[in-house]
Each structure stands twice: as structure tokens, then as C-alpha cells.
Amino acid sequence: MEARSSSSMIGTVLSGRYRLEAKLGSGGMSTVYLARDETLDRPVAVKVMHREMSEQPDQLERFRQEARAVAKLSHPNVVSVIDAGEDGGHPYIVFEYVKGETLKQRISRVGALDTQEAIAYAIEIGRGLSVAHGRSMVHRDIKPQNVLIDDEGRAKLTDFGISRQLEQDGMTATGRVLGTTDYVAPEQAMGQEVDPRSDVYSLGVVLYEMLVGQVPFHADSQVGVAMKHVNEELPDVQRRRPEASAAVALVVERSTAKNPAERYEGIDAMIDDLETALEVEAARAGSTTGEATSVLDAVPPPKRKLSSRARWSWTAIIVLLLVAGGALLVVQLISSGIGGGGADDGKGTPVAITAATDYDPQGDGEEIGSKVGLAADGDPTGTAWESEHYDSDTFAGTKSGPEPGVGVYVTAASPGNPSKMVVRSPSPGWDAKVYAAPAGPPSELSGWGEPVGEVADAGTTQDIDLAARQPSTYFLLWFTKASEARDQAGRYQIEISDIKLLD
Numbered sequence: 001m002e003a004r005s006s007s008s009m010i011g012t013v014l015s016g017r018y019r020l021e022a023k024l025g026s027g028g029m030s031t032v033y034l035a036r037d038e039t040l041d042r043p044v045a046v047k048v049m050h051r052e053m054s055e056q057p058d059q060l061e062r063f064r065q066e067a068r069a070v071a072k073l074s075h076p077n078v079v080s081v082i083d084a085g086e087d088g089g090h091p092y093i094v095f096e097y098v099k100g101e102t103l104k105q106r107i108s109r110v111g112a113l114d115t116q117e118a119i120a121y122a123i124e125i126g127r128g129l130s131v132a133h134g135r136s137m138v139h140r141d142i143k144p145q146n147v148l149i150d151d152e153g154r155a156k157l158t159d160f161g162i163s164r165q166l167e168q169d170g171m172t173a174t175g176r177v178l179g180t181t182d183y184v185a186p187e188q189a190m191g192q193e194v195d196p197r198s199d200v201y202s203l204g205v206v207l208y209e210m211l212v213g214q215v216p217f218h219a220d221s222q223v224g225v226a227m228k229h230v231n232e233e234l235p236d237v238q239r240r241r242p243e244a245s246a247a248v249a250l251v252v253e254r255s256t257a258k259n260p261a262e263r264y265e266g267i268d269a270m271i272d273d274l275e276t277a278l279e280v281e282a283a284r285a286g287s288t289t290g291e292a293t294s295v296l297d298a299v300p301p302p303k304r305k306l307s308s309r310a311r312w313s314w315t316a317i318i319v320l321l322l323v324a325g326g327a328l329l330v331v332q333l334i335s336s337g338i339g340g341g342g343a344d345d346g347k348g349t350p351v352a353i354t355a356a357t358d359y360d361p362q363g364d365g366e367e368i369g370s371k372v373g374l375a376a377d378g379d380p381t382g383t384a385w386e387s388e389h390y391d392s393d394t395f396a397g398t399k400s401g402p403e404p405g406v407g408v409y410v411t412a413a414s415p416g417n418p419s420k421m422v423v424r425s426p427s428p429g430w431d432a433k434v435y436a437a438p439a440g441p442p443s444e445l446s447g448w449g450e451p452v453g454e455v456a457d458a459g460t461t462q463d464i465d466l467a468a469r470q471p472s473t474y475f476l477l478w479f480t481k482a483s484e485a486r487d488q489a490g491r492y493q494i495e496i497s498d499i500k501l502l503d
Contacts, residue, residue, distance in 0.1 A: 009031070009033065009048065009090075010022065010023070010033075013038070014035075014046065014048075014085070014087045014090065014092055015085050015087045017037060017038055017039050018035045018036070018037055018038070018044065018046050018083075018092070018094060019035055019036045019038055020033040020034075020035050020046060020048075021033065021034050021035055021036055022034045024045065029049065029050060029053050029059065029063065030047045030048055030049045030050060030053070030063070031047070031048055031050065032045055032046070032047045032048075033045070033046045033047075033048065034097065035094075037082075037094075042097075043097040043099075044082060044094050044095065044096065044097050045079075045094070045095040045096070045097045045098070046092050046093070046094050046095070047092060047093045047095065048090050048091070048092045049063045049090065049091040049092065051089060051090070054089060054090070054091050060091060063091055063093075064084070064091065066093065066160050067081060067084035067093045068084075069135070069137055069160060070093075070160050071084070072135060073128075073131050073132055073135065073137075073160075074131075075127065075128055075131045076154065076156075077124045077125065077127045077128035077131075077154070077155060077156055077157055078128040078131060078132070078156060078157050078158075079095050079096055079098060079148060079156045079157065079158040080095065080096045081093060081094070081095055082094040082095060082096060095158070098148040098150050098156055098158075099150065099151050100148060100149045100150045100151050101148075101149055102144060102145055102146075102147060102148055102149070103121065103144035103145075103147035103148075103149055103155065103206070103210075104143070104144035104145045104147075106144075106149055107144060107209060107210060107213060111213040112210070112211060112212055112213035112241060113210045113211070113213075115211065115241070115243065115244055115245075115248065115281050116278060116281045116282060116285070117210075118207060118210035118211050118248075119207075119248055119274055119277050119278045119281060120278060121147070121149075121155045121210060122203060122206065122207045122210070122251075122274050123271055123274045123275060123278065124154065124155040124156075125142070125147055125155055125157055125203055125206070126203060126267050126268075126270055126271040126274065127271065128155075128156070128157035129142070129157065129196075129199055129203065129267045130267050130268055130271065132157075132160070133196045133199070133266065133267055137160065138194055138195060138196055138198060138199055139157070139160060139199050139202075140188065140194060140198065140199070141159065141202075142157075142183060142199050142202035142203050142206060143182065143183045143202065143206065144206055144209065144210075146158055146159040147206075181222040181223070181225045181226040181229070182205070182215045182217070182225060183202040183205045183206060183215070184202070184226055184229055185197075185198035185199075185201035185202060185229070185260075186201070186229050186230045186258050187260060189226040189227070189229055189230050190230060195260070196266055196267060197260040197263045197264070197265075197266075198260070199267065200255050200263050200264050200266075200267055200270055201255060201256055201257075201260075201263060203255060203267075203270070204251070204252050204254075204255030204256040204263075204270075205234070205256060207248075207251065207252055207255070208234060208237055208252050208256070211237055211240070211241045211244055211248070211252070212235075212237060212240040212241055216234045216235055217229060217232065217234075230258070233258075234252065234253075234256050236249075237249050237252045237253075245277065245280050245281055245284060245354050245413060246354045246355055246411040246413075246473070247273070247276060247277035247280040247281075247354035247355055247411075247413075248274075248277040248280075248281065250273070250277075250354075250355050251270065251273045251274055251277055254270075254273075255270055277354075280352065280354050280413060283352055283413065284352075284413055284414065348418075348419060348420055348502025348503050349502060349503040350500065350501070350502060350503075351412055351413070351416060351418050351500075351501035351502065351503055352412065352413035352414075353376045353410045353411065353412060353413070353499070353500075353501060354411050354412070354413050355373070355376070355410070355411045356372050356373055356374075356375040356376040356385070356408055356409070356410050356411075356499065357372060357408065357409055357410075357411070357441070358372040358385070358387075358406075358407075358408055359406065359407040359408060359409050359441075359476060359478075360406045360407070361443060361444050361445060371384075371385045371386060372385050372408060373385075374497070375408050375410075375496045375497070375498065375499050376410050376498070376499050376500075377498075383497060384425075384426055384495045384496060384497040385408060385495070385496050385497075386493060386494070386495050387406050387479070387482070387493045387494040387495075388406075388493065389485055389488055389491045389492065389493050390482055390491065390492045390493065391491060391492070392492060393481050393482045393483070393484070393492045394480075394481060394482075395479075395482060395492075403433075403445065403478070403480055404480070405478050405479050405480045406478075406479055406494065407432075407445075407476050407477055407478040407479060408476075408477055408496060408499070409441055409474050409475060409476040409477065410474075410475050410477075410499050410501065411441075411473060411474055412472070412473050412474075412475065412501060414473070415438060415471035415472060415473045416471050416472070416503065417466075417468045417470075417471055417472070417503075418466055418468070418475070418501040418502055418503050419465065419466055419502060419503060420463055420464065420465055420466060420501070420502040421434055421453060421463075421464045421466055421475065421477070421499065421500070421501055421502075422461070422462070422463055422464075422498075422499070422500040422501075422502060423458065423461075423462045423464065423477065423496060423498070423499050423500075424460065424461050424462075424496070424497045424498040424499075425458065425460060425462070425483075425494075425495055425496050425497060426460065426486070426495050426497055427483040427484070427485070427486055427493070427494070427495040428457075428458055428459050428460045428462075428483065429457055429458065429483040429484070430457075430458050430479055430481055430482055430483045430494055431455065431456045431457065431458070431479065431480045431481035432454070432455050432458065432464075432477050432478060432479045432480060432481075433451040433453065433454045433455075433478045433480060434451060434452055434453035434454065434455075434464055434466060434475060434476065434477055434478070435448035435449065435450075435451055435452060435475070435476040435478060436448070436449075436452045436466070436468040436470075436472035436474065436475050436476070437449070437472055437473070437474045437476070438470055438471060438472045438473060438474075439473065439474075440474060441474040441476070445478065448476055448478075451478075452466050452467050452468045452469070453465055453466045453467065456481075475501060477496075477499065479494050482494055483495070
């Protein structure tokens, strides 16, 4: 019945202007047509509400609300609304026509995307979401089917049709969970409150699919898939895509945390980490890759340090900077955004660091995780990671273990045997041991093996010689004695403003 209705609309001219030429797609609420704007002689996309839906006042109001809401979202990564109206009982919305394919079609056609391209698309989708979230709109149906790739390779977010359709119990009047269960956030699947972090989760799943080539969960029914999102952790993206950096894997992991409180606070924070991950991938590859035109443009000019339209190699860039007397610039270039870098004394070649992670297996499982990135953000003086405060310099209150303490580990962009770790701290006087692991990272201190370096009574800038026995990716700085806290007399903590590895 609905198919005949859609076919019968072909050739119809809405409001004397928009001639419907072909059906592009259909959903439960509306059908989208390729149309010709006869006034301006250009192709457009027209979403026409199903007649049976337009006879329901609440559904009609939601359709109109979508038109009003999306019309306010002017952004290169959001499909633009051109017009809206009603003709002969057919409410419609006119969108710009994006010639190209959906992101889902692209994944189906080529499989797993180039890593840089996948990150760039995720950044662009995130930027479109940022505008929507800024207007208190939650999309609620982020999926590659709702992302159009234009002929310049730019991602454009579309279909805000259910952005305001969730009832209080998260169901439609027909009892159908809104959203696509392949990408649905756990709280949405359970009919709980939905907020921008639900879109963050769905975008994390889309990023996973772009990197791996398939969705993370499969089941015999959509409900079964939804319950896996509620109960099961996503498969490890680096096991499915070994060449992906830890930086992008951490974005997937954090954005898809089951508990919304453990995800990114907002889409902009996720975009920041995606931009850093894109720089890391470009540094590892030695050039920019991928077909998305936004691989370069995805990173704004102040952060775009590792890419070049000429596709110069990373080594060539360093050589040119050194020849120009820009050794200091090289250090800043490597350390900013990526988190790697070298000591100011130039005693070694910097090792790129993709992430820093707090480590507290003998306490409550974490220190101040929201600040841990400051330990390797390339700013050795202006920012710092801090541990929690302790009542003694030997970390009283932690569980008994091989050695009481807390730590922070950094992840190298590729396995190696660095000869030195350089640590800066505004609170000197701490003791620490350094451990290295080729895989993991180990969840317990005993899994790291024997120390590869050690320091007592560390200074504000401390070199620690390393003697790793095998190429390693993870390097743990395990503090066995804390410094006196600067802000609380009689209490103790660790403050680290910068960690670097040198070959």
C-alpha cells in the first residue's frame, strides 16, 4: 500500500515548484524523493510525510518541528533545509540534494576505511552534532545510513526525524524503540533518559564500523543486538584492526562506555581527541592518506602540524626544520597534540606518545583520570596531572600488593626500546620505578615484570635511564613515594606536568 502510494507521487509538483522525479528512500514516517526545483532549476531532496502519519496531530507536529529545528542548523557538515510546506495533505521538507553515497554504502562497497579517512569522517560528523547539541537537539539516530558523503568527500549529517520524538518511556506509540539498534546507546535501548552522550556513544560505534568494516554486535533480532549494547563491551578495535593506533582505539573505548558518566562529557571533547588521533595517524604514516577531502581540513589550522597537501614525509619535515635552525620547533611539533617529544637537552630522539593513562590497581582503580592527558600534552609547565591526596608519603590506604603506590603509563605510537624517560614535576621529591610492557597494558603491577628504570628523590626535571629487554608499547611510571602536597599541608600527592620518551 505504502509502495504504491510512493510510486504514485512520482511526477507530482508540490506547491507548483518541486517536481518529484524518483524515490530515494523511505522510512516509517516519510519518503524521500529526488526532485527538481523548477523555479531555480536545480535538484533537491524532498521528504514527504506519509498521509496516514500526517493525519495524526502529534506526528504532524513532530514533522514540522524537525523542519523548524534543522532549518536553524547552518553548517557544512549538516544537510541544509531549503524550504518546507504542505500541498494537498502532503507535508514536506526540502533539503539540499547531496550527490554521492551514504557512509553505509561506502563501507559496504570498500570495507574497512583508511584509518585517517575514518577519523576525518568521525570529526566531521561530530562537528555537525556539535551544532545540533548547541541548540539542545539530540539526534538519537546516528548511523552511517544518515551520513551522506558528497562528491568532494565531505560528510554531511542528515535525518533529524526522530531528534525530538522520544516519549518519556523511550518508545513510539506503536511500541517500537526509536533509533537503529546496531548503534543504539544502552540507555536508549532501555528506554531511559537520552542526552548528547547518547549521540557520542552512537558515533563511537560508527567509528568502530568504519575502522573494522562491520558493526560490533550481531544477533538473531534487533532486540538481541540492543541487549548486547546494554550488556557486552565492544570488541577490542585493535584486535580487529591491528594497525590502528592506541589513540583512536582509546576514543572508541571512551565514547562507547556503557555508563554515560564515563563517556566524553560532550561531543567537543570527543572531537578534540579525534583530532589528536588524526595527527598521530598522519605522523605514523609519514603523510596524509584516504579519500576524504577533510583528512587535512578536519584539523583546524592551530593544530594542523603533521599534515601537508604536498604529502611530504615526516622525516623530510624534521630535516627541513633542523636545517632552518628550528630544533625547538621540532620538539614542539612532535610534543603538541600527540603527546610525545624530547627533553630540552637534546640527548635523544623523541618517541611519539599517543596517550597517557592513570593507573591505580591497588586503590579505587583510578586517580584523577580526567586530567591524565595533561601528563603528556606537550606543555611541560602550564598543565599537570595530579594524583589523589594521601595521608602518608607511602600511599596509606591502598591495598596491600607487590608495592603500594599509584602510577601513570604512556602509550608509544609504535613498539620500541627508548633509552630514557624524562619527567617534569612541579612537586619534586618523589620516588618511582619504570616498567615496560609490549602488550596489554597489564591490569596488575605484577604483570609488568621487573623494573626497567628507577629514581629516588626526583627533581623538577628528572632523567630516568631505561634498560628495556624487549620492544615495548606501554611504559609505566609507578610512584612508590609521594611528595608533600602543595595545596594541603600534611598530605601527599604526585603532580606530573610532562612525560617524554627518548631513543
